[in-house]
Amino acid sequence: MIAGELWSLPKHFPFRDFFDPDAAPWEWLPKIKEALADTIFPSQEAWDVPPGLTIVGDVFLGKGVKLPPYGFLQGPAWIGAECELRPGVYIRGNVIVGQGCVLGNSCEYKNCLLLDGVQTPHYNYVGDSILGNRAHLGAGVILSNLRLDQEAIKVMTSEGKVSTGLRKLGALMADDSEVGCNSSLQPGTILGRKSIVFPNLPYSGTLADGMMAASRPDIRVLRRK
Helix, strand or coil, X not given: CCHHHCCCCCCCCCCHHHCCCCCCHHHHHHHHHXXXXXXXXXXXXXXXXXXXXXXXCCEEECCXXXXXXXXXXXXXXXXXXXXXXXXXXXXXXXXXXXXXXXEXXXXXXXXXXXXXXXXXXXXXXXXXXXXXXXXXXXXXXXXXXXXXXXXXXXXXXXXXXXXXXXXXXCCEECCCCEECCCCEECCCCEECCCCEECCCCEECCEECCCEXXXXXXXXXXXXXX
């Protein structure tokens, strides 16, 4: 499995040199910190920051970014053009966000990459995860990033389970994948392109392109129409 099977980097993406499409998808995660460490951030003096919004450290805000009346942004973080940050947003550092994304109310982001058009509107936790172009999280979706035993996280591939060597790894969501309200993706979950996880599911493993995970207690995998 390679990253290029999950994600297509936009041509305007400023960090293309750090994210090799031929690398394993989980190998992109530590590249977020490397890319931001190599970035020269502009001055924040000219920004019109709402009084209830705290910005600490190196943060870039692209053209047309909508800022909320209150929230907390901890750098390093890069927020692309035309993104919307909603009230109570919490960014904890090492975050790269593409263009036209929604970072929702009372949502938390840490060590993650969101490509263009990602929608995370309500009460989401996005830690140590990568969300592809136009990926969408329903309200209350949690991307769990740490095993209960805190051992290195394994992912399911066509060759079987593979250790990523990472103690923290959330979800790797491909372009156009979706997760329904109040579902929880377990550490190391991989969602293929245009795949769907239905609401209220605790899902783990790898969901192939165009497939749907639905129903409980026995989770059924169906082909998307």
